[in-house]
Amino acid sequence: MEIRVLRYFLAVAEEQSIAKAAQTLHITQPTLSRQIKGLEEDLDTDLFTRTHRKMFLTESGLFLKKRAEDILYLNDKTEKEFDDRKQELLSGHISIGCVEADNSDTLALILEEFVGEHPQVTFSIFSGTSDDIVDRLDKGLLDLAILLEPISTQKYHKLVLPRQEKWGLMVSSQSYLAGKEKIQIEELSGIPLLCSPREEIQQMIKSWDSLQNKELNIVGTYNLIFNVFSLVENHVGSALTIKGAMANKDTSKVKFLPIVPEITTHCVLVWKKNILLSPSANKLVEKFVQTF
Structure with missing residues (x-):
């Protein structure tokens, strides 16, 4: 299961509609329908009960919703930690x-x-x-x-x-x-x-x-x-x-x-040859180079 598809699934579960979810996700309805259908085929189960007006989660759909929320939370948390780590590299002294x-x-x-x-x-x-x-x-x-x-x-x-x-x-x-x-x-x-x-x-x-x-x-x-x-x-x-x-x-x-x-x-602007600048000092050099 791809992270992207899980986000699509949660959007449909939230909106209870392919049309509204497609609008929110800025993709076409046929594309979103194919992604949800493909997810159901991969899991070999129906995730939604479809009516003329709304789509309701099945028991399997409710189970996946909880799992998907956990997976996406962990994914987003991990990405943020890596972003924070990058920022920490630029928290030194020059x-x-x-x-x-x-x-x-x-x-x-x-x-x-x-x-x-x-x-x-x-x-x-x-x-x-x-x-x-x-x-x-x-x-x-x-x-x-x-x-x-x-x-x-x-x-x-x-x-x-x-x-x-x-x-x-x-x-x-x-x-x-x-x-x-x-x-x-x-x-x-x-x-x-x-x-x-x-x-x-x-x-x-x-x-x-x-x-x-x-x-x-x-x-x-x-x-x-x-x-x-x-x-x-x-x-x-x-x-x-x-x-x-x-x-x-x-x-x-x-x-x-x-x-x-x-x-x-x-x-x-000079800096010594054959030495490794700190990430923050190297970034400042890049700033000078980009400016001039």
Whole structure:
């Protein structure tokens, strides 16, 4: 006996009519009649007493009704338990590293949808420099990370995020530079600069065509942008940074000047190769892939 046919049988028993049961089941009357007739033939007994107006269960039909209700209850319960089990697989914890960038908002938007779809999943965000995040990723303390290019990703799977990160110069609002709306690359060579100590960033800056063969006056380096605001405000130097790193900060005493010609890089979502992600972390990666 098929589960489907037992559902058909119970619908006819409930409605006491092939026509009404067919309507409820959204199938044709001939189809339903054939299924009930076939069930009676398989069991070698009449399940219904048929009159012009209604169908009544026979003694065998009453017996099958009780059995069918038990079978369908167990079937539905088992299916629900498997569904619950699937949900339990997505009730873990995800640790995510994220640099300060425009794509921090991208992560927030993806997580908003993700936890709405999987409310039992919890997460933690670690904000820091790319070096700090990579170190924690390599130690297995983070499942996924959003890093700012240029960054070496040979050890990781990566997904390039579409939102571009625009490079520029953070200057004091009291500086003569604050009168500008943008800054030419070649002008950087005459300005006391603060920049990231990361080798990849240093090499990127040196590779800019207009700065080749020019000596930059780098007076200091920084890892996190919040350390830089007071240095810039007090005219220690102007900071090379991306615009997104200044988001949601008090910028009343500083100004961002985009570099021209425009310099942009991307953020990448990365996770380690040759490891098995947890089901919840793997599902979040799928969410990013589907989105982008």
